[in-house]
């Protein structure tokens with residue numbers, strides 16, 4: 001078996017199962033809970049997704065630690081009992097019978113806080129705001145060995161299977177193993193032939209389409225506007241939530257993804273990037289932080305030595321980081 005095949009297959013199974021839970025919970029969000037800005041659906045889905053993925057990883061790789069976004073502390077408190085019941089129910093709905101204490105133990109398998117030579121990192125729902133708006137979100141899982149991302153997986157349950165038909169079938173699963181390319185499959189067609197994906201061949205940055213966060217609190221829209229002007233970009237930004245932006249670049253729907261810090265001192269979390277980065281790099285793209293430095297996955301849960309992120313198809317990466325530098329606001 002070629003390298004990391006077992007890790008990849010286990011990760012793909014885990015992400016498919018988590019996607020089923022996320023979809024079922026997202027479908028239950030009512031207009032009423034949207035109106036009330038009720039955050040409980042995303043809380044239930046976040047925890048259930050992390051529980052199921054950590055459970056699957058534990059079964060196949062019992063010695064592998066996980067740096068996951070969530071922890072079960074609040075669920076173990078008396079005030080968490082109602083949530084915990086709902087999470088147990090959601091796990092049951094995808095065929096995983098459990099009880100509250102098991103679910104909490106699975107979630108807390110994601111509690112590694114420091115660097116290890118081999119670990120997984122998991123964002124059980126990336127883009128919680130998109131999830132609540134019934135829009136885009138991602139499930140991101142990656143395996144890091146000696147500081148290098150070796151396996152990256154993105155589950156994107158709401159991404160259109162055919163970009164030209166946004167109202168058609170939805171749900172994509174993308175993955176990459178280092179050195180083996182990036183692949184894409186419809187989430188609901190696990191037996192279909194995976195399609196190799198490639199970034200665009202756009203050579204002039206002025207022709208580029210860039211994507212960025214919907215939320216201006218997560219990535220500065222003012223700054224990206226100035227960068228676009230410097231690069232001569234006239235196309236409107238493609239705003240989507242979550243690591244779906246990495247997928248958009250990897251499969252050629254966009255040429256650039258900018259993540260620009262809104263304040264000094266924010267440390268990006270490794271689970272917000274690891275899965276997406278490998279999928280872009282193996283599709284031929286380039287990823288650095290805003291200073292042109294490669295992301296460093298050897299400092300625990302955050303990218304402590306990096307700031308923001310710049311993702312391109314690799315044709316004009318230095319021009320983009322230069323435009324970022326010359327237009328940097330005083331922070």
Ligand SMILES: Nc1ncnc2c1ncn2[C@@H]1O[C@H](COP(=O)(O)O)[C@@H](O)[C@H]1OP(=O)(O)O
Pocket residue numbers: 069123125126127128129130212213214215217218219240241242243266272
């Ligand atoms: N101040 C912030 N700056 C950057 N990212 C943030 C900030 N606050 C939350 N996030 C995280 O940004 C990501 C969403 O980014 P985007 O806006 O591109 O969809 C999520 O990982 C979200 O966490 P979460 O995983 O809880 O949703």
Ligand SMILES: [Mg+2]
Pocket residue numbers: 123125126127271272
């Ligand atoms: Mg996230």
Ligand SMILES: [Mg+2]
Pocket residue numbers: 069123124125126127128
């Ligand atoms: Mg998250």
Ligand SMILES: [Mg+2]
Pocket residue numbers: 069128
């Ligand atoms: Mg969160």
